[in-house]
Amino acid sequence: MARMFRRDPVLDVCACGVGHPAAFACAPEAPPDGTGEMGRVVNEAALRAAFPNAATRRGLLSLFGAGTLLSALEGVLPLGNVREALAQGTPAAAPEKRDLKIGFIPITCATPIIMADPMGFYRRHGLNVEVIRTAGWAVIRDRAIAREYDAAHMLAPMPVAMSLGVGVANPIPFAVAAIENINGQAITLANKHRDKRNPRDWRGFRFAVPFDFSIHNYLLRAYVAEAGLDPDRDIQIRSVPPPEMVANLRADNIDGFLGPDPFNQRAVFDGVGFIHILTRELWDGHPCCAFAVPRSMITDTPNTYAALLRAIVEATAHSNDPANRVAVAQAIHGPNYLNQPLTVVQQVLTGTFADGLGGVQRVPQRIGFDPYPWHSMAVWILTQMRRWNQLQRDVDWAAVAEQTFLALDAGRAMRDLGLTVPESPMRNETILGRTFDPRQPEAYMASFAIRRN
Amino acid sequence: MAAKGEAWRAALLSALLLAVLLGAWEWAVKGGGGPGGPTVDAELAALLSPAAAAGGQTAMPAPSDIGARLVELLRDPFHQRGTNDQGIGIQIAWSLWRVMAGFLLAAAIAIPLGFVIGMSPLLNAALNPFIQVLRPVSPLAWMPLALYTIKDSNISSIFVIFICSIWPMLLNTAFGVASVRKEWLNVARTLEAGRWRTAMRVILPAAAPTILTGMRISIGIAWLVIVAAEMLVGGTGIGYWVWNQWNNLSIADIVIAILMIGLVGLLLDRALGLVARAVAWQE
């Protein structure tokens, strides 16, 4: 019975076919009034969450009846609130908490979080949000844990790692409410390596990535491993705050970095390095940064969470529109947000950029903004955490993905805005020329010659 | 008269050194002449910094660039355009506030505690191992612990100021109190001055110059540390401003920040120097 009081139970796969956390609905086509099929599924999910053992659940149900059991559960899981908050279309119910602080790192990945401020999306959803520039990923993580920030811009793998207790003292349940950007990163090399365009020639190189738990780290590792180099033995990888990447490149402390923009472009702008490859050529559509919330926000202030998610999804859609990109660059480059030269930010967002090799490239898809947190992304992140032994135990890939990548909520908010929502949060990804089937992660992992687990 | 002439000559020499230094700097940055590298087409040139377009790297800013930027910054030092864009004056005020809060808190604890330790050889011996172990710890090493336990970055940075400025004051107070002349204490005893009266009228003024020396060391350390602490936790303050301009690779702003940090540090030290002079005595 003790399991009944767990707030964030690890779930088995629900009857709807996809697994999902207890506090969320499973049926993608649920009615908007919070009753009917959706309400039933929430109830059933809650019961399943509290009593994962099917025999026990059936036994209890026949003994007490669903109503009694559910009312007993109400005290533990505020089901009513979640149900109502989710069922709200526009106009939204009043947020429980209006004054919010959201931390961001000054990189173009943060564009939606930032843009929701000047565009008034937060205000439109009844929120008074202060977006606060923050010094680094560890700082933003610690402030989010300390609840100095109500929500935060994080690297997509961070909430996964935090929820699993990897890289932090205790597991702290955080979730990716929405992906911020896809693509939009690059490998930048020092100018002296202009002729070393094949990663096979990179033995002994020193690389910087923004954080251990970052898609940057995993992509760089996968990329060099694909070329036959062991990322732990044949090259060096260091965690370096993005702004210092350019300075380190200039000082010849590193040979290159896989980092976020605008720092790739800034290296070109300052004549320090060139863009070797855009990450969209490694994995088109890869997630980079996330809009992360503590799981307790979802249960404690469901209306605030719903309003915030809508504002973010709206800003993401706005930022993704190529027609808006110049204006977006104009809005975010200034000292209050990114604090970078306009042309640098504009090159990143429009995709018309100097590559540092004397050419001007036109890649409008250089960076994209798509809020949908595919579970397949989370599973790939988990395979890489496991591959490089950051995660030292086996986990239920799908369950962790559902817990940390809240595809249903983001999908709901997207649908309200008239965006297309994928049928299933699992899809096959093409990464470095290989197909990754998220339903077969073990087979995928076993296919690598270079790995640490 | 000779001393006055000497001072003038020293000032003149200082000015001359500065002029030579700045002149050499200016020449080293700008003296290289016009762009000599490959010229690129107009579209590409618009996407690059002038130096990069000329085939080079962006250079260190020259003193004239820094001067121009300084004028720009000081024209409106207290502007507030959003959470993340506030004037340099406001940033310095934030740092000063944190330093003062941590420093005064440390003084409020270190001076009375130092008094007790200085008067009691037993306590002195008992606490000494702790002090000796904790004192050499780099203040920033406390930061993660503070953030983890206090869970508030602003209070954490104040705590770090507190913890790093407490030791010089504690040790100096204890030393100053312990080395008060026995004969003054004997005078107080023969005059039947009570403990409190002895502490306030004899020990405190006797130890005041030593205590003030400790306070001067402390405030110097506190000002050093706040910059680093703010670079680490961000938000507000001159240290954050440095981080922020570093983020923008704006070396001119960083040079200005260095100048400002130096000046404020000097002013803090001078202010305590005046207090020290007021309590100094000479036999």
Next chain:
Amino acid sequence: MPGMGGAARIVSIEGIARRFPGLTVFQDLWFHVDRGEFVCLVGHSGCGKTTILNILAGLDVPDEGGVLVDGREISGPSLDRAVIFQGHALMPWLSALENVAFAVSCRNPGWDKARVRDAARAALARVGLTQAAERKPAQLSGGMKQRVGIARALAVEPKLLLMDEPFSALDALTRGTLQEEVSRLVTEAGQTAFMITHDVDEAILLADRILLMTNGPEARVAEVVQNTLPRPRARANLHHMPGYHPLRDHIMDFLITRSRTLAGKPPEGWDSRRPPVVVPAEA
């Protein structure tokens, strides 16, 4: 009047000793001071003179025996026993006036500031320092500092004035002036005094009785010399007084020879409570 005992007796030293492991500085020491009497203790250094004075002041505790003041055993320092220290022991951060005022306010805690200052000013006037009242000790000559020390001691109107070689650090001229000044002040006020010295003329000028101590270790009062020279005495004509030379010769003789030959174990039948009394001036 001297040597009468009974009600006139202010201080009784009863069998005090100072021991260190393996070393007895002095032991079984008995003497007394009567009201209005001026007693000098003369001996070579190392016989424990300063220790004896500190025990009298209550600043030190004997290993054996005790001190009675007005028939009651003392337990520590008291305003009744003022000390003029060898080094002036003025507090350098206070002006001459403030040094004296500190003593006055200790004696009279109920007094308001003005009254304390007036009393301190009066005390300074008695030692001729009205002009220098506002100066810090560092701005005073050695003699002036010691005058402030005297004024401070007298300002508390003690029953007993204790002096530990108060003039030994001064030049001969200043010393002479101050000795006469003390003589005058003590006589005027009928002040009871106990003084340690190794200056024979100083003892003859000031004392009614002179206690002669043998060399340490195990120092003891070997003789008590009655000084019958009439008062007032003045330095200028002291050596013309009848009886001066035998008195001086006797003491000099003691210091040069007998302090050494009598040292160590006392002779058979020695009564430490009643050392021999000699009156050389009448011999």
